[in-house]
Amino acid sequence: MKTSLAFFIFLFAFMYKGICQSKTIPIEEKAYSFAVDLLKEGTYQADILDTPPISPEQQIILQKMQESLANNPEWAKEMILHLEPGEPFPYHENLGIDEDEYRSILTALDSERLIKVDSTSVRIIHEDHIITFSESENDEQSLLDYLYIDTIHRQIYIDDAPLAFRTHLLADKANSTFSNAWHGYTWEYKDVPVEKLEDLDFSEPFDATLFRCTIGKMEETDDIILYITAKVIEQGQPAVDTKLMLVFRK
Numbered sequence: 001m002k003t004s005l006a007f008f009i010f011l012f013a014f015m016y017k018g019i020c021q022s023k024t025i026p027i028e029e030k031a032y033s034f035a036v037d038l039l040k041e042g043t044y045q046a047d048i049l050d051t052p053p054i055s056p057e058q059q060i061i062l063q064k065m066q067e068s069l070a071n072n073p074e075w076a077k078e079m080i081l082h083l084e085p086g087e088p089f090p091y092h093e094n095l096g097i098d099e100d101e102y103r104s105i106l107t108a109l110d111s112e113r114l115i116k117v118d119s120t121s122v123r124i125i126h127e128d129h130i131i132t133f134s135e136s137e138n139d140e141q142s143l144l145d146y147l148y149i150d151t152i153h154r155q156i157y158i159d160d161a162p163l164a165f166r167t168h169l170l171a172d173k174a175n176s177t178f179s180n181a182w183h184g185y186t187w188e189y190k191d192v193p194v195e196k197l198e199d200l201d202f203s204e205p206f207d208a209t210l211f212r213c214t215i216g217k218m219e220e221t222d223d224i225i226l227y228i229t230a231k232v233i234e235q236g237q238p239a240v241d242t243k244l245m246l247v248f249r250k
Helices: 005-015 028-038 056-073 071-083 098-109
Strands: 042-050 114-125 130-135 145-152 157-158 165-172 183-190 207-219 224-234 236-248
Touching: 028 165, 028 183, 028 207, 056 071, 056 098, 114 236, 157 207, 165 207
Parallel strands: none
Antiparallel strands: 042 114, 042 236, 114 130, 130 145, 145 157, 165 183, 183 207, 207 224, 224 236
16 A cells, blocks of 8 residues: 555644744743643633635645655655745645645645634643543543643653653734734654654655644633644554644633
């Protein structure tokens, strides 16, 4: 089976840009204290946010890109090595689409607009030295069920994987996807079979995992932002690709 990993990594290029531009600041302890102080025990009303769904026409374009990139994995790998974080692929015929289709899908994937798609209630539980989360109105398993914080070891986990501090995020009102100035911090867990992407052999199946958690606060309203993403590759194929973005308040 031809791997679709090249297309999966193509989507990675857009995954992090959608929140805001970031500035890296070596303040891991301050970040942890910010998160724990913000996430006080209680039940909160929450909006579930997402980007607008792509159209059926754009889905067809994405399928064409997936098939073409699966046929050109080494070219895709070489292109990725020369991209800046958040930068999309430049147009090339190896994408398997024409330039008008490229512009259409680029606009859809690079959208910074977020819309409310649902609402829920979030319960934050402090028990012993562990902070856990649950969606009170969701009987199905949620990404929140996998997130917890160990306050003794000052460690954030997703699915028992320890997340390392990654970056400090700042967004003014003009550049915020929430139409409100905010700031926060991101933690990340990566489990990949090689240290450098250039050493990755797309022709061989492999496993990889990426978890991210962003915790932030709106400047004007004090609303809490919680954004979790989980991406898992098994035997060279995308197995998990999911996210949950919540904005909640008392």
